[in-house]
Amino acid sequence: MKPAPFTYHDPITAGEAVSLLTKFEDAKVLAGGQSLMPMLNMRFVVPDHVIDLNRIDGIAGIRDGGDTIEIGAMTRQRDLMRNQVIATKAPIIGEALNWVGHFQTRNRGTIGGSLCHLDPAAELPCLMALYDAMLTLHGPSGPRQVPFAEWPLAYMLPSIGPDELLTGVSVPYWEGNTGHGFVEFARRHGDFAIVAVAALLTVDGGKITRAAISIGGADVHPIRLTEAEAALVGAAPNAAAFKAAAENARGIETMSDAYVTSAYRQRLAATLVERALSAAASIANENV
Amino acid sequence: MADTRDIELTVNGESRTGTVETRTSLGDFLRHGLDLTGTHMGCEHGVCGACTVLVDGEAVRSCLMLAVQSNGHEITTVEGLAEDDGTLSALQEAFWKHHGLQCGFCTPGMLTSLSAFLRENPDPSERDVREAISGNICRCTGYQGIVDAALDAAKTMRKGS
Numbered sequence: 001m002k003p004a005p006f007t008y009h010d011p012i013t014a015g016e017a018v019s020l021l022t023k024f025e026d027a028k029v030l031a032g033g034q035s036l037m038p039m040l041n042m043r044f045v046v047p048d049h050v051i052d053l054n055r056i057d058g059i060a061g062i063r064d065g066g067d068t069i070e071i072g073a074m075t076r077q078r079d080l081m082r083n084q085v086i087a088t089k090a091p092i093i094g095e096a097l098n099w100v101g102h103f104q105t106r107n108r109g110t111i112g113g114s115l116c117h118l119d120p121a122a123e124l125p126c127l128m129a130l131y132d133a134m135l136t137l138h139g140p141s142g143p144r145q146v147p148f149a150e151w152p153l154a155y156m157l158p159s160i161g162p163d164e165l166l167t168g169v170s171v172p173y174w175e176g177n178t179g180h181g182f183v184e185f186a187r188r189h190g191d192f193a194i195v196a197v198a199a200l201l202t203v204d205g206g207k208i209t210r211a212a213i214s215i216g217g218a219d220v221h222p223i224r225l226t227e228a229e230a231a232l233v234g235a236a237p238n239a240a241a242f243k244a245a246a247e248n249a250r251g252i253e254t255m256s257d258a259y260v261t262s263a264y265r266q267r268l269a270a271t272l273v274e275r276a277l278s279a280a281a282s283i284a285n286e287n288v
Numbered sequence: 289m290a291d292t293r294d295i296e297l298t299v300n301g302e303s304r305t306g307t308v309e310t311r312t313s314l315g316d317f318l319r320h321g322l323d324l325t326g327t328h329m330g331c332e333h334g335v336c337g338a339c340t341v342l343v344d345g346e347a348v349r350s351c352l353m354l355a356v357q358s359n360g361h362e363i364t365t366v367e368g369l370a371e372d373d374g375t376l377s378a379l380q381e382a383f384w385k386h387h388g389l390q391c392g393f394c395t396p397g398m399l400t401s402l403s404a405f406l407r408e409n410p411d412p413s414e415r416d417v418r419e420a421i422s423g424n425i426c427r428c429t430g431y432q433g434i435v436d437a438a439l440d441a442a443k444t445m446r447k448g449s
């Protein structure tokens with residue numbers, strides 16, 4: 001239960017980190033360590049080199065970009081929860097983070113680490129899918145951008161090269177009279193979700209004008225309920241509309257594992273979609 | 289050859305130095321390098337909470353942080369919670385009074401975690417306390433004594449300040 005020997009590097013710029021990643025064959029970057037350290041301790045991962053991002057300047061922090069929230073990859077989950085820009089422009093992020101591990105793990109865990117680890121049930125990827133966030137990567141040939149929809153390639157496999165670094169995330173926030181709902185079902189508080197649902201609704205003149213629904217934990221990566229979203233636009237935000245969306249969720253592809261069957265996940269998804277939408281609608285109505 | 293670094297940090301108010309192998313966790317360094325065996329290593333993968341210490345005042349898992357990463361930082365372990373003359377903190381006193389421990393394995397993590405939690409949440413509900421220790425596993429007490437102790441300590445601390 002101790003890591004195998006490795007060579008440790010602690011660069012102070014992102015460029016230096018990318019050079020180290022380019023130079024070494026078998027290197028792993030260390031962010032908050034809340035997923036990587038357990039894997040090192042258990043020797044599931046045995047890298048020759050560990051590149052620690054914790055001393056790098058300029059890749060942590062939260063900024064209002066006008067119509068987006070610009071978040072550095074090394075921003076701690078705890079700092080997202082304490083941030084005023086997030087609390088006012090995208091409060092669902094702070095709310096959902098209550099479900100990410102425990103306050104002790106959130107003190108170290110970062111947004112970038114969660115997005116790169118890409119656990120199917122992780123809350124932050126589910127939210128980035130909800131917002132169609134844009135990720136910025138830095139590699140040897142400079143920066144490139146990846147929309148979140150193209151980020152997951154397969155089970156826990158993000159679209160990032162071995163010599164690339166995730167440096168930031170851009171979250172376009174919703175204007176207007178928008179409400180949000182985040183609901184999750186897990187065995188115990190702080191466990192990964194069995195299913196989690198995040199929803200955003202904008203309501204204007206008694207009608208839904210914009211909707212997004214993202215489901216985590218159901219499949220190998222977060223899924224957007226695009227059909228149901230389209231059907232909600234133009235409808236009144238009422239129980240009948242939310243029931244229809246729930247029925248749509250019941251039809252999604254879900255995975256089975258040692259604990260939970262695929263059919264159970266579908267039932268959960270349906271129930272949680274309805275709850276998330278009702279929560280979003282009641283906030284949007286309050287705002288009127 | 290082992291990859292090592294010299295580090296300098298503050299532990300419970302005292303300046304300490306050491307040469308660590310870079311793969312050594314902060315928890316193992318505290319226990320084996322500095323002989324501060326109050327910090328307990330349980331699962332070593334972040335789940336049990338026994339190893340929790342304060343780094344610059346914030347509660348973190350010492351099994352998930354490398355000792356080398358604590359260079360230049362301020363660490364508080366369970367040994368640093370009482371006054372210099374040995375007087376227990378209000379929280380420690382409440383643990384004693386409410387039977388907040390039996391075997392004591394989880395206790396260092398409970399005390400460090402709850403110290404940080406109560407500093408930020410001086411008037412928590414029972415639910416808040418239970419959520420705060422959701423990442424600290426106790427196999428003895430059934431948690432009731434721990435929760436009672438935390439709520440009682442919060443009350444004492446509110447009166448005191």
Ligand SMILES: Cc1cc2nc3c(=O)[nH]c(=O)nc-3n(C[C@@H](O)[C@H](O)[C@H](O)COP(=O)(O)OP(=O)(O)OC[C@H]3O[C@@H](n4cnc5c(N)ncnc54)[C@H](O)[C@@H]3O)c2cc1C
Nearest residue numbers: 031032033034035036101109110113114116122166191334
């Ligand atoms: C007890 C416990 C409970 C948890 N419960 C939950 C939960 O309910 N929900 C949840 O979502 N998470 C949970 N987690 C995991 C969460 O805490 C981690 O923060 C997160 O998964 C990884 O973030 P990190 O910053 O710690 O990254 P690390 O562990 O440092 O890294 C994770 C992976 O991402 C790579 N990586 C990190 N940053 C970058 C970057 N900038 N560029 C390229 N690659 C990078 C690393 O190489 C590594 O492969 C839990 C963890 C623990 C210990």
Ligand code: FES
Nearest residue numbers: 330331332337351
């Ligand atoms: S030993 Fe660190 S959380 Fe269990």
Ligand code: FES
Nearest residue numbers: 390391426427428
């Ligand atoms: S007192 Fe024994 S584990 Fe908590």
